[in-house]
Amino acid sequence: MSVSERDILAAMSKVMDPELHVDLVKAGMVKDIRLNGDAVKLKIELTTPACPMKGKIQADAEAALKAVPGLKSFDIEWGAQVRATGGAGPGQQGQALLPGVKNIVLVGAGKGGVGKSTVAVNLAVSLAKHGAKVGLLDADFYGPSIPLMTGITERPVSPDGKTLNPMIKHGLKVMSIGFLVESDQALIWRGPMLHGALMQLVRDVNWGELDYLILDLPPGTGDVALSLSQSVRAAGAVLVTTPQDVALADVVRAKQMFDKVHIPVLGIVENMSQFVCPNCSHTTHIFNKGGGRKAAEMFNISFLGEVPLDLKVRESGDAGVPVVAGAPESLEAKAFMEIARNVAGRVSAESARAIRLPVMQAR
Numbered sequence: 001m002s003v004s005e006r007d008i009l010a011a012m013s014k015v016m017d018p019e020l021h022v023d024l025v026k027a028g029m030v031k032d033i034r035l036n037g038d039a040v041k042l043k044i045e046l047t048t049p050a051c052p053m054k055g056k057i058q059a060d061a062e063a064a065l066k067a068v069p070g071l072k073s074f075d076i077e078w079g080a081q082v083r084a085t086g087g088a089g090p091g092q093q094g095q096a097l098l099p100g101v102k103n104i105v106l107v108g109a110g111k112g113g114v115g116k117s118t119v120a121v122n123l124a125v126s127l128a129k130h131g132a133k134v135g136l137l138d139a140d141f142y143g144p145s146i147p148l149m150t151g152i153t154e155r156p157v158s159p160d161g162k163t164l165n166p167m168i169k170h171g172l173k174v175m176s177i178g179f180l181v182e183s184d185q186a187l188i189w190r191g192p193m194l195h196g197a198l199m200q201l202v203r204d205v206n207w208g209e210l211d212y213l214i215l216d217l218p219p220g221t222g223d224v225a226l227s228l229s230q231s232v233r234a235a236g237a238v239l240v241t242t243p244q245d246v247a248l249a250d251v252v253r254a255k256q257m258f259d260k261v262h263i264p265v266l267g268i269v270e271n272m273s274q275f276v277c278p279n280c281s282h283t284t285h286i287f288n289k290g291g292g293r294k295a296a297e298m299f300n301i302s303f304l305g306e307v308p309l310d311l312k313v314r315e316s317g318d319a320g321v322p323v324v325a326g327a328p329e330s331l332e333a334k335a336f337m338e339i340a341r342n343v344a345g346r347v348s349a350e351s352a353r354a355i356r357l358p359v360m361q362a363r
């Protein structure tokens, strides 16, 4: 009994992408089917190199091919092609400003000091380590900390007097308002000036081709989010919180702010979730337990993961080597890598929605 391309496609159409809630054939992930008698070679192109579901998709695809009558062997080449959350959403004007940037991911928090910049920088490095092309833009006008956290002390140069080249560090293209102004100047940003400076950072930087541009927003206020939503289409926002109950109110405010400007919330990251004593390994929930997860449940949005409170995270941030780069085997680095996979998965779901694949509401 000979095997046909149609048999292979039929088998692959039984395999679902659990994040996109669509089968691999409909999602356009099955490529280059080459039959040779009772053997087949094919390529499966995931929607991100940081796919959180790769293990499941791989197991399901292999099981589906094993069940094809007459097929004796198969060879799957795994690849990834990040898709863009292009097109305009309500209140948004599309991505014409940044044609080479596929997805803009905002990192925000209801209040300061919860570790938003730490999450932004480690998320960016994690995505790059997974093989994605990543940029990191520090738009925290009131307290830019990305220069310190990435260890960049040089200033960006302009190749033509109009645009700026981003700095390159830890596998990222990095730009920060902190490279361009003195820190005491950063406090006076307001209204049109803030919008102008933000647009300059977004538009006049030679970002080139990026799968993800991670944007570290200032805490609390909606000025920057509002300004951005008028000019670019963000894939969505990651909300960072600490676990105590009082932080919940800030998450509520942040969620409402993003809803108002029609930016989807991709999910919640709980930072400083517990402290594991380096001497006796006893776990203490210094800021209480489970606030981020509770908030995610309350709003029916994804819980993207939790990061322990650990001296390494603070020290590595201060030393300019994010923990994911400096201590990749640590519990904290692994937590960030998992959060990055979850964020990439949620962005893929948003891009599927943008190109109107039949994606069901996923949690």
Ligand SMILES: Nc1ncnc2c1ncn2[C@@H]1O[C@H](COP(=O)(O)OP(=O)(O)OP(=O)(O)O)[C@@H](O)[C@H]1O
Residues within 6 Å of the ligand: 109, 111, 112, 113, 114, 115, 116, 117, 118, 119, 140, 143, 145, 219, 271, 272, 307, 308, 309, 310, 311, 312, 313, 314, 315, 317, 318
């Ligand atoms: N999980 C963690 N464990 C230990 N220290 C942490 C952790 N997360 C963040 N920190 C430290 O807490 C401080 C505040 O973090 P960070 O600057 O990332 O917060 P932020 O929310 O961006 O603050 P701001 O609102 O001022 O911009 C930093 O010194 C950082 O190194």
